[in-house]
Amino acid sequence: MKEEKDYIKDITEIRSMMERSSKFLALSGWEGILAGIYALTGALVAYKVFNFNPDKLLYTIESGGTSAGFTNVIILAIAVLIMALGTAVLFSNMKAGKRGEKLWNLTTRRLLVNMSVPLVAGGLLILILISNGLIGLIAPCTLIFYGFALYNASMLTYKAVRILAFVEMGLGLAGAYFVEYGLLIWALGFGVVHIIYGIYMYYKYER
Amino acid sequence: MRISINGLHKAFESRIRLGIMSALAVNDMLDFNSLKEYLDLTDGNLASHIKALEKEEFIGVEKSFVGKKPNTKYFMTKEGRKAFNEHLEALEKFIKSGKLI
Numbered sequence: 001m002k003e004e005k006d007y008i009k010d011i012t013e014i015r016s017m018m019e020r021s022s023k024f025l026a027l028s029g030w031e032g033i034l035a036g037i038y039a040l041t042g043a044l045v046a047y048k049v050f051n052f053n054p055d056k057l058l059y060t061i062e063s064g065g066t067s068a069g070f071t072n073v074i075i076l077a078i079a080v081l082i083m084a085l086g087t088a089v090l091f092s093n094m095k096a097g098k099r100g101e102k103l104w105n106l107t108t109r110r111l112l113v114n115m116s117v118p119l120v121a122g123g124l125l126i127l128i129l130i131s132n133g134l135i136g137l138i139a140p141c142t143l144i145f146y147g148f149a150l151y152n153a154s155m156l157t158y159k160a161v162r163i164l165a166f167v168e169m170g171l172g173l174a175g176a177y178f179v180e181y182g183l184l185i186w187a188l189g190f191g192v193v194h195i196i197y198g199i200y201m202y203y204k205y206e207r
Numbered sequence: 208m209r210i211s212i213n214g215l216h217k218a219f220e221s222r223i224r225l226g227i228m229s230a231l232a233v234n235d236m237l238d239f240n241s242l243k244e245y246l247d248l249t250d251g252n253l254a255s256h257i258k259a260l261e262k263e264e265f266i267g268v269e270k271s272f273v274g275k276k277p278n279t280k281y282f283m284t285k286e287g288r289k290a291f292n293e294h295l296e297a298l299e300k301f302i303k304s305g306k307l308i
Contacts, residue, residue, distance in 0.1 A: 004302065010219075010225055014226075014229045017246075021237070021245050022234060101244075102244060105245075
């Protein structure tokens with residue numbers, strides 16, 4: 001016959017197994033903080049170095065040649081994305097290790113599938129926007145579709161991600177309306193908001 | 208006699224079996240390898256616990272092929288869900304009554 005403390009342990013095991021097998025919890029606040037810093041740096045370089053400030057829907061970089069300047073901005077954006085993703089994988093892997101789990105499991109795969117559907121659709125839309133010269137809508141669209149992806153992911157991870165999703169979507173919509181502030185709002189969404197979210201997650205779950 | 212006096216199922220006395228049921232309670236279907244990873248068990252150990260739960264008809268098996276590789280997925284049966292819920296209720300009652308004493 002089991003004793004009371006055994007039953008309490010049973011319940012702990014049930015709860016932990018339910019959580020482990022359905023939620024992706026290998027997220028670190030540092031991922032948000034560093035991704036935010038990359039984004040702010042990227043936006044600053046795009047603005048200061050490449051003179052990129054898409055203040056209208058149909059936009060071309062004024063000084064320093066049109067298409068070459070824009071190609072630089074795209075390369076910069078891809079570099080920021082790769083750095084953010086790399087950091088996320090690194091820190092998630094460390095967090096999973098600390099929790100005694102492997103990063104690559106069923107929940108991770110589910111999370112990635114859920115996120116990639118809106119991200120791929122958004123990516124295709126951005127290619128269409130570029131081909132039509134609607135450069136001013138790119139930054140808001142990245143925010144909106146990133147928000148969709150986060151919303152989808154929020155069912156499988158920490159609740160706070162859902163709030164982040166709504167903030168990013170809202171900022172994306174604001175950026176689409178106030179096109180002249182597109183880059184600034186992008187820096188706010190991917191930079192400042194990520195940093196605030198990262199600090200919050202760090203203090204709540206990791207300290 | 209599957210139910211012991213206080214409503215706690217004999218089949219769930221093992222914490223591993225309880226773990227299998229918990230994972231299946233929140234996932235429609237899980238394959239063998241995912242279960243193995245969550246529970247951190249060897250193939251043989253997990254297989255024997257699964258067999259026991261299968262025998263009770265608490266979990267069901269769905270066999271299919273992914274390409275040429277066989278893929279076995281497990282799910283919780285209606286009976287299994289009922290038994291698991293009853294077990295949870297019994298645990299809850301037991302602990303509540305324990306606290307009163």
